[in-house]
Amino acid sequence: MTFNAIIVAGGSGQRSGGKKQWMPLRGKPVLCWSIEAFADAGASEIIVVVPRDDLDHATLTLQSVDRVRIVPGGATRALSVQNGLNALHETASPLDAVLIHDAARPLLTVERIEALLSRLETARAAILAVPVTDSLKRAEDSRIIDAPSRAGLWRAQTPQAFRLKDIADAYAAWPGDVEATDEAMVAAAAGIQVEIVEGAQRLQKLTYSEDFAVLEAFMPAQQMRIGQGFDAHRWGPGESVWLCGVEITHEQTLIGHSDADAGLHALTDAILGAAGLGDIGDHFPPTDPQWKGAASDQFLKHAVELIRAKGGEIINVDVTLICERPKIKPHRESMRQRVAEILSVEADRVSIKATTTEKMGFTGREEGLAAQAVCLITLP
Known part of the structure; x- marks a missing residue:
């Protein structure tokens, strides 16, 4: 009817x-x-x-x-x-x-x-x-x-x-x-x-x-689930870089099949992992040409929709960017607000941090940037 x-x-x-x-x-x-x-x-x-x-x-x-x-x-x-x-x-x-x-x-x-x-x-x-x-x-x-x-x-x-x-x-x-x-x-x-x-x-x-x-x-009882994610991309020629949904002017860019936003990729994997739903590559294969240059916020939105479809809730997320440059602190609040918008949660549930490896390893030599993320969700 x-x-x-x-x-x-x-x-x-x-x-x-x-x-x-x-x-x-x-x-x-x-x-x-x-x-x-x-x-x-x-x-x-x-x-x-x-x-x-x-x-x-x-x-x-x-x-x-x-x-x-x-x-x-x-x-x-x-x-x-x-x-x-x-x-x-x-x-x-x-x-x-x-x-x-x-x-x-x-x-x-x-x-x-x-x-x-x-x-x-x-x-x-x-x-x-x-x-x-x-x-x-x-x-x-x-x-x-x-x-x-x-x-x-x-x-x-x-x-x-x-x-x-x-x-x-x-x-x-x-x-x-x-x-x-x-x-x-x-x-x-x-x-x-x-x-x-x-x-x-x-x-x-x-x-x-x-x-x-x-x-x-x-309402049905909820169980808490923790997920973690990690992603890394190498630097290449460019004029800006996307990190946690924010475009930052920079003399290099991150190289990847999509926009190479390592922060959002790590967070997407963390959320999918918390729900036992595989990883970002399962849902958006890098061999699929339709994701060439795609904005990574759609990957994160997809993960969030899957959680909500299961009756779940995102409690909080914590992302750490690992790099020597660019400086993250001037953009951190914009990143928090953008991630909160994508997740449809309050900004105080989102943490964005940055650290260096004291010139050690591939991030210390400025060959690339890495990101790790942790999230807590609930599911019925």
Whole structure:
């Protein structure tokens, strides 16, 4: 079934200590977990609705993510959803399915998405929900006045699934002075029968700062993996050299099949090694002409994508460049920032260092440059 997704990411973070959609959960922003789930499930387009003052941050954070379109939100959640629906009308069919989801529920799975879509084959609307298991009390002034039965009661979750035209028309008919707690409420008011698909406890909503620890307990345990890499290239005629993704003016260049960036090559091997995925030559053979003169950042990006595809995270990396010249210190911060950008991690997870061999060996005789790298990753 063709479907699109709307993720509402407009939380102010008053109770969680910050805008939770941008806070890290296992190394990546909360919002990104839901985006990845919808992408893995085959969403045609993913509309991400954010506050207007978050547009630049969202654009920067999600610039490399396919099928994502960022839309400014409204003053209320309902208005934000309607902005997302209006955006979808530009590209989607009225009969396409649309799944509306809260970014604050990051542990969405492909299985739950598929269950909703399956129900939507026969129902006009379906939501995820879990049965109420706690005893219920009604109170006034902190005094219990009633104990309603929990029989037949469910806690609504997201995503909530509809046909695009159905939910758009339902919102158009919804009175603007009444707050809608979710889309199921809006659909029901328009006469649309909403059906329940059983959700999951792991889909609980992030509200308070301590909820992060609760959600991490639902996630698979992680194991730590260490990898190391080494690379060396000889000097040859040239006017500049690439090191750790930064071009440095120099009277020589490093000779290699690609751009000979020894720092990125060593780091790529370290990351691949940590995951047991071979080495850079296995993935980018030096005999393949398509990699002639290639920028080495694409090799490192490939290694990172393989780690993330396995559900892993890069904790930190440490690169040491071994050479007499060029001087590395003036360029070290630029290198750190560039490597952090390629890895999509904070710069404080990246260390770039340099040393010499006191004129000994091939690097001391300035015949070539060497690099070594170490990384720590986690994998499920």
